[in-house]
Amino acid sequence: MLGGCRRALPAALGRALQGRAAGPGRRAVSTSWCPVGSAFDAKQQQQQPLRGGAAGRETGLFGVPELSCPEGFQEAQDKALHESEQLVQKACSTPPGPETVRIFDQLSDSLCRVADLADFVKVAHPDFAFREAAEEACRNIGTVVEKLNTDVELCQSLRRLLADESVTSSLDPETRRVAELFMFDFEISGIHLDEEKREKAVDLNVRILDLCNEFLIGTHLPNKIDKHVLPEHIRYNFIAEGNYLQVAGLHADCPDDLVREAAYKIFLHSNAQQLSRLEELLASRNSLAQLVGYETFAHRALQGTMAKNPETVRQFLEKLSDQLSKRTQKDFEMMTKMKMKLNPQNSTLMPWDHPYYSGVLRAERYNIDPGLYCPFFSLGACMEGLNSLFSQLLGISLYAEQTKRGEIWSEDVRKLAVVHETEGLLGYIYCDFFQRPDKPHQDCHFTVRGGRLRENGEYQLPVVVLMLSLPHSARGAPTLLSPGMMENLFHEMGHAMHSMLGRTRYQHVTGTRCPTDFAEVPSILMEYFANDYRVVNQFARHYKTGQPLPKNMVSRLCESKKVCAAADMQLQVFYAVLDQIYHGKHPLKKSTTEILKETQEKVYGLPYVPNTAWQLRFSHLVGYGAKYYSYLMSRAVASMVWKQCFAQNPFDRAMGERYRREMLAHGGGKEPILMVQGMLQKSPSVEDFVDALVSDLDHDFETFIMDS
Numbered sequence: 001m002l003g004g005c006r007r008a009l010p011a012a013l014g015r016a017l018q019g020r021a022a023g024p025g026r027r028a029v030s031t032s033w034c035p036v037g038s039a040f041d042a043k044q045q046q047q048q049p050l051r052g053g054a055a056g057r058e059t060g061l062f063g064v065p066e067l068s069c070p071e072g073f074q075e076a077q078d079k080a081l082h083e084s085e086q087l088v089q090k091a092c093s094t095p096p097g098p099e100t101v102r103i104f105d106q107l108s109d110s111l112c113r114v115a116d117l118a119d120f121v122k123v124a125h126p127d128f129a130f131r132e133a134a135e136e137a138c139r140n141i142g143t144v145v146e147k148l149n150t151d152v153e154l155c156q157s158l159r160r161l162l163a164d165e166s167v168t169s170s171l172d173p174e175t176r177r178v179a180e181l182f183m184f185d186f187e188i189s190g191i192h193l194d195e196e197k198r199e200k201a202v203d204l205n206v207r208i209l210d211l212c213n214e215f216l217i218g219t220h221l222p223n224k225i226d227k228h229v230l231p232e233h234i235r236y237n238f239i240a241e242g243n244y245l246q247v248a249g250l251h252a253d254c255p256d257d258l259v260r261e262a263a264y265k266i267f268l269h270s271n272a273q274q275l276s277r278l279e280e281l282l283a284s285r286n287s288l289a290q291l292v293g294y295e296t297f298a299h300r301a302l303q304g305t306m307a308k309n310p311e312t313v314r315q316f317l318e319k320l321s322d323q324l325s326k327r328t329q330k331d332f333e334m335m336t337k338m339k340m341k342l343n344p345q346n347s348t349l350m351p352w353d354h355p356y357y358s359g360v361l362r363a364e365r366y367n368i369d370p371g372l373y374c375p376f377f378s379l380g381a382c383m384e385g386l387n388s389l390f391s392q393l394l395g396i397s398l399y400a401e402q403t404k405r406g407e408i409w410s411e412d413v414r415k416l417a418v419v420h421e422t423e424g425l426l427g428y429i430y431c432d433f434f435q436r437p438d439k440p441h442q443d444c445h446f447t448v449r450g451g452r453l454r455e456n457g458e459y460q461l462p463v464v465v466l467m468l469s470l471p472h473s474a475r476g477a478p479t480l481l482s483p484g485m486m487e488n489l490f491h492e493m494g495h496a497m498h499s500m501l502g503r504t505r506y507q508h509v510t511g512t513r514c515p516t517d518f519a520e521v522p523s524i525l526m527e528y529f530a531n532d533y534r535v536v537n538q539f540a541r542h543y544k545t546g547q548p549l550p551k552n553m554v555s556r557l558c559e560s561k562k563v564c565a566a567a568d569m570q571l572q573v574f575y576a577v578l579d580q581i582y583h584g585k586h587p588l589k590k591s592t593t594e595i596l597k598e599t600q601e602k603v604y605g606l607p608y609v610p611n612t613a614w615q616l617r618f619s620h621l622v623g624y625g626a627k628y629y630s631y632l633m634s635r636a637v638a639s640m641v642w643k644q645c646f647a648q649n650p651f652d653r654a655m656g657e658r659y660r661r662e663m664l665a666h667g668g669g670k671e672p673i674l675m676v677q678g679m680l681q682k683s684p685s686v687e688d689f690v691d692a693l694v695s696d697l698d699h700d701f702e703t704f705i706m707d708s
Contacts (some may be wrong), residue, residue, distance in 0.1 A: 026215065035399070036384060039383075040379045040380040061117070062430070063407055063597075070132070072133075073136070075115075077114055080141065081141070084110050096164050097161065101161070101178055104178075114137060114462070115348055115447050116132040116450070118135075118141070120467075123440055124432060124465075126409060130409070139209065146201075146598070149205070150189055150199075174505060174506070183510065190291055197291060200291060201288060204287060208284050211280055212541070212622045219618070226242065226245075227240065237256075250263050259481070268616075268617060270611060270616065285297040286586040297583045297586055299564065304625060306521060307629065310580060312583065312686065316632075316649065317577055319690045321570065321573050324569055328567045328569075335353060335564065335567070336348075338357045354564075358633045361564060366560040373553070375480060376548075376549040377480060377481040378478035379473075388538050389535060393650075393656035396426070400415070400416060401415045412472075413430055416430075427461045428464075429461060429466060429562055430463070431468075432467045434469045437687060442469065443469065443492055444467045444487045447462070447512060449461075450462055450511060482559055487527050492532075494525060494526030495512055497664065502667035506668055506669070508668075508669035516627040517630035519634070521637045521641070533555065558700070565697050566697055573632070579620070579627075579628040582615075585627055596615050636688075640678065662679040
């Protein structure tokens, strides 16, 4: 999952074009670097200093001097806004030419350097004062951004450039494309409207930002219930607060059917305030889209994506659902039989049963116990495995680097330098891997600073954060990962490599600043590497004995994931269809809850539970509004790339270089479908996407025979 600045700055002025390896020459290996695996073992987690560091010197968060205290956000914000005012004046007075595009990108960078960093701090910093200051900075810069999006004079400076054929014909392809992307961002913000309507567009955008923040907070808040409502023997599963019980999640893995049922009904119980937020958010998005000339918000959101329009998304989801239908029905029948076996008194399969009984079936059929795998997946070993894979595939190594005092927000955060064998230092990854109070329980990649070619010819190195929710290790033992945690680590590291290798000339399209349905491809592709025995065998060793993970255990684990996988995918289709309806034609024909009920029973197949409102917990409606289908489409592309390019040899350096050249290097500076075509040497159709997803559900015959 991606976090960080995905806004449009004029409109985000937030993306940066293809500009391969535009940075400075190779940098020597620093004496303050140490092997990546050793930075994550048990002793290192107790914050033993890395050799050669400069821990005595003080700085601010991420090395930004102003951010040594919460008040520094105001200073950083004021500095960025002052710089942006100067750049706006410069853009408006500069004759049309390449310099205009460079100034726009500087403007993008000056705002994003604060907004991106604040986007992370406001959700992850342990100090409330820092979170509050970051939230305020996000809101203030967001408001300025929306005003810039509708600044007519600023837009005219870009329009003059694009209207002058003699100038545009002299631009190199990447600069011209970035100029066109900036203009596109102006247009979807309503630059063509009269002054009154432009002001309305700004107001709508600001209100939408506020509603998104409010709705997102609401998706995670627990619900309370009088403890006497629940049977006494299940109350211990929930947090007690006087006479109330706090239900903060679905308890999907609990073996007690009654606990799961209670959690589902209480946690998903409708909330009038949250419902009002969602309704206003959807209506405001629709109003904005129609104000700037789009039929629906989905039509506006899908401009420039692989799918391009809601019609293609609808076709993709319908065809996929048709192909999954019979398989999903069989999966539900298997789950029902398992429920009858374990709970004969109540054999009706309900929504709270799906995750639990599919897990029971996987464990029973393939003897999968996560506890058997964890000793082979120490965090240090997994990091060394990633290091080895990147080294063989891309010529990249990861090194742990000592941080300065004040640079990190928690003592267990680790800073990694990403170094190419010939190009030198490419950027930094801050690894915020461990659980702590008030830290969101989600795995996410945040862009903190985008890469770009600076005016002095030096390359601004990208900086990202990978945030996981790993448990702290037992004393004297390394942190041990479940197979799911290991796969998530690989997934998020895929995003990080995209950020490091999307070394674009312009910040506006750097790294993961690309269409959402392409942004998940590199991360999902890494999941295929994480499930390949040849890759796993390079690092999976028992932390006590050094014994390698047996091949049949890896095979069983991979095949177990295909059990009930059709039903799992059908659930994702349901979410994606619901997202499309919510962001489709308005006013909606029914309430969001009635639409949920109708869509769930039609697309998913399990019954709607009265008085529940799952959509109020659908946090992806904020960052992935009208784009939730992206996970499925990205998975289809990743599947095709894996099968065609890496399945035969996951360490093929020539194919790794091709992958970097065709898919990673461009960031968002090239149409996503063209990047896919370059890698696959063909243009995939909707049917190809569907076939790729469905073929992944087929069991491996060799493993099936072996286990039989």
